[in-house]
Amino acid sequence: MAELTYRDAVARGIAQEMERDNDVVFLGEDIGKAGGVFKATVGLYEKFGPLRVRDTPISEQAILGAAMGAAMTGLKPIAEIMFSDFFAVCFDYIANEFPKSRYMTNGQVKCPLVVRTGNGAGSRFGAQHSQSIENWAMMIPGLKVVAPSTPLDVIGLMAAAVRDPDPVIFFEHKSLYATKGEVPDGEIVDTLGTAKIVRPGKDATILALALMVPRALEAAERLKAEHGIDVEVIDLRSLVPLDTQTVLASVARTHRLFTVEENPRLCGWGAELVSIVADEAFYDLDGPPVRITTPHIPLPAADILEDLALPNAERIADRVRRSLEG
Amino acid sequence: MARKPAAMDDAAQRNSPNDDIGEALRLKLYRMQVELREAEQRAFDLFLQNLVKGTSHLSLGQEAIAAGFGVAMKPGDLSFCTYRGHAHTLARGVPVEKVLGELMQRDNGLMRGKGGSMHLTSVEHGVMGSYAIIGAHLPIACGAAWRAQYKGDKDVSVCFFGDGTTNIGAFHEALNFAVVWKLPVVFVCENNLYMEYTPIGDVTAVEHPAADRASAYGLPRIVIDGNDADEVYRAAMKAFEIARAGNGPSLIECMTYRHSGHSRADPAKYRPEGELEKWKERDPIKIYRERLKQFGVGDDVIEKINAEVMQVVNDATEACKAAPMPSLDILTTDVYADGGWAWRN
Ligand SMILES: Cc1ncc(C[n+]2csc(CCOP(=O)(O)OP(=O)(O)O)c2C)c(N)n1
Numbered sequence: 001m002a003e004l005t006y007r008d009a010v011a012r013g014i015a016q017e018m019e020r021d022n023d024v025v026f027l028g029e030d031i032g033k034a035g036g037v038f039k040a041t042v043g044l045y046e047k048f049g050p051l052r053v054r055d056t057p058i059s060e061q062a063i064l065g066a067a068m069g070a071a072m073t074g075l076k077p078i079a080e081i082m083f084s085d086f087f088a089v090c091f092d093y094i095a096n097e098f099p100k101s102r103y104m105t106n107g108q109v110k111c112p113l114v115v116r117t118g119n120g121a122g123s124r125f126g127a128q129h130s131q132s133i134e135n136w137a138m139m140i141p142g143l144k145v146v147a148p149s150t151p152l153d154v155i156g157l158m159a160a161a162v163r164d165p166d167p168v169i170f171f172e173h174k175s176l177y178a179t180k181g182e183v184p185d186g187e188i189v190d191t192l193g194t195a196k197i198v199r200p201g202k203d204a205t206i207l208a209l210a211l212m213v214p215r216a217l218e219a220a221e222r223l224k225a226e227h228g229i230d231v232e233v234i235d236l237r238s239l240v241p242l243d244t245q246t247v248l249a250s251v252a253r254t255h256r257l258f259t260v261e262e263n264p265r266l267c268g269w270g271a272e273l274v275s276i277v278a279d280e281a282f283y284d285l286d287g288p289p290v291r292i293t294t295p296h297i298p299l300p301a302a303d304i305l306e307d308l309a310l311p312n313a314e315r316i317a318d319r320v321r322r323s324l325e326g
Numbered sequence: 327m328a329r330k331p332a333a334m335d336d337a338a339q340r341n342s343p344n345d346d347i348g349e350a351l352r353l354k355l356y357r358m359q360v361e362l363r364e365a366e367q368r369a370f371d372l373f374l375q376n377l378v379k380g381t382s383h384l385s386l387g388q389e390a391i392a393a394g395f396g397v398a399m400k401p402g403d404l405s406f407c408t409y410r411g412h413a414h415t416l417a418r419g420v421p422v423e424k425v426l427g428e429l430m431q432r433d434n435g436l437m438r439g440k441g442g443s444m445h446l447t448s449v450e451h452g453v454m455g456s457y458a459i460i461g462a463h464l465p466i467a468c469g470a471a472w473r474a475q476y477k478g479d480k481d482v483s484v485c486f487f488g489d490g491t492t493n494i495g496a497f498h499e500a501l502n503f504a505v506v507w508k509l510p511v512v513f514v515c516e517n518n519l520y521m522e523y524t525p526i527g528d529v530t531a532v533e534h535p536a537a538d539r540a541s542a543y544g545l546p547r548i549v550i551d552g553n554d555a556d557e558v559y560r561a562a563m564k565a566f567e568i569a570r571a572g573n574g575p576s577l578i579e580c581m582t583y584r585h586s587g588h589s590r591a592d593p594a595k596y597r598p599e600g601e602l603e604k605w606k607e608r609d610p611i612k613i614y615r616e617r618l619k620q621f622g623v624g625d626d627v628i629e630k631i632n633a634e635v636m637q638v639v640n641d642a643t644e645a646c647k648a649a650p651m652p653s654l655d656i657l658t659t660d661v662y663a664d665g666g667w668a669w670r671n
């Protein structure tokens with residue numbers, strides 16, 4: 001057992017898989033000699049050498065295209081897109097190439113790769129380096145989408161993503177890189193498509209992802225301490241595959257549903273979850289499902305403005321309390 | 327010295343050590359070009375009969391490039407094609423029936439109708455896909471070449487694209503990437519003078535859209551006659567040798583012309599008068615038939631090849647007409663590797 005940062009967990013997760021399988025290769029901008037702009041890949045270049053950890057030019061299309069060509073011919077590439085916002089300049093691969101190649105070719109072409117990327121706000125980087133874009137990936141049939149919130153999950157889900165035969169988009173939250181957690185020694189392998197109840201409770205279900213998980217947990221503690229409200233917090237971890245069973249079972253117990261989403265409002269992942277619960281568990285609900293999201297705006301740079309935009313523990317707790325009190 | 331009669335010249339040339347192509351290969355190149363021509367001509371006829379649905383982009387007039395490269399490639403080499411990919415797919419030995427079947431959306435098609443004309447793929451023949459987003463496959467071909475380099479394999483990735491493709495970012499990203507990583511990939515620009523309907527010269531800063539950019543990536547400027555299968559074959563072999571020796575990528579611009587419109591919807595009215603006729607004088611199959619005669623191949627041999635190819639295309643057509651439509655259950659298969667489409671539990 002060791003205490004590890006989320007940042008170091010990224011490197012450990014990749015290293016675990018590269019050690020296991022020589023076909024796992026890693027490419028991206030500044031990821032090798034420099035150890036990554038977020039220092040999340042420090043030591044990999046030294047450990048695995050320049051043939052397996054390859055620095056690339058600033059060519060996001062080439063990075064993802066090359067990852068795909070390598071994947072379809074037998075390697076297991078991990079590609080880094082430095083900031084998830086940059087998906088917009090290489091979206092063809094994410095939207096048209098990775099996820100459709102297997103289907104269009106009647107199963108002939110395989111695309112077992114991982115795209116890992118720095119996602120989310122909190123760094124005061126402004127509107128083009130702070131977005132939460134899980135829903136950009138979630139909307140595309142053929143992709144798998146994960147977003148871990150703890151160092152342990154980073155390692156386990158990274159292993160699951162690398163071993164998965166489908167293209168996986170792996171969202172790392174930039175504001176979680178410095179956070180710490182206990183991680184056991186030895187190999188860690190998790191399962192995609194499994195949500196985790198990170199705090200059991202009986203009065204309401206809160207669904208959260210990535211940075212919103214610790215905020216939802218903090219809100220839960222406040223609600224308990226200040227109002228005696230006992231909420232269940234579920235870390236979805238994986239948007240595709242989506243563990244709806246854990247969600248539906250929780251709502252059947254608590255009868256209330258809240259989502260906490262960092263993305264701007266429209267078409268956030270919570271909308272899909274609310275829709276599923278409305279379709280399949282409507283009569284379990286004692287009140288309307290509530291989505292707590294960033295407003296539908298680009299993100300500002302100034303800290304007081306950015307902090308105002310994102311859901312935080314206070315806002316989450318307040319919204320849940322008002323809702324439950326009717 | 328008195329001039330030798332022409333017939334003697336031919337005989338001398340036929341047996342000369344300078345005949346690097348040789349008769350067997352020459353007949354193969356001819357047969358391949360005729361097969362591509364007849365198969366695509368048939369696709370067009372079937373479209374007029376409403377048996378080929380959707381869109382299709384023919385390579386009529388551009389066969390020498392697909393044939394030259396296809397014949398030069400070894401098993402294990404990988405092709406990356408565009409939506410104008412019927413010829414390149416057939417040139418790797420994919421049966422005509424499989425291609426026509428896909429165009430006719432039948433169960434016997436290469437992808438059972440799930441991909442269609444623009445996405446012909448046959449991994450078992452090294453055809454790693456036909457890509458319909460301009461430029462997307464250049465970086466993908468780099469990735470396949472990276473795998474070969476990483477594994478120490480000697481196969482080459484060959485990526486075909488049009489003149490219009492040289493103005494999209496992925497072209498430039500891929501070229502720089504391939505050179506910096508010294509990848510065994512060959513980029514083949516089929517310059518047919520037009521993007522969809524706009525002449526390439528109207529929208530490009532240089533005369534030769536691919537070759538004139540090569541120097542920006544430290545590559546030699548290569549422009550060849552894309553309607554001469556021998557010249558294409560030679561250029562391919564040279565580039566493959568460089569790639570297999572670990573000396574990196576090549577970029578080859580092949581000058582050619584498409585006889586039909588951009589796609590089946592295009593009557594190609596934008597062409598200046600006489601342009602098509604001029605290029606038909608340089609029809610690759612016509613050029614090659616003359617070449618065969620120059621080397622003493624008789625009309626009987628040529629006609630026999632033509633008839634055999636026609637038989638293959640006719641048989642394929644009948645097989646496709648008789649083939650069932652795909653079963654409806656494949657609508658949701660192969661979205662994910664487990665064979666299905668489940669995104670939730
Ligand atoms: C990214 C993108 N932009 C535009 C198109 C529409 N489009 C299809 S084919 C084509 C022309 C391509 O010209 P060229 O590269 O010369 O190839 P050719 O069709 O002549 O073989 C265009 C613009 C597309 N498929 N993808």
Ligand SMILES: [Mg+2]
Nearest residue numbers: 488489520521
């Ligand atoms: Mg063109």
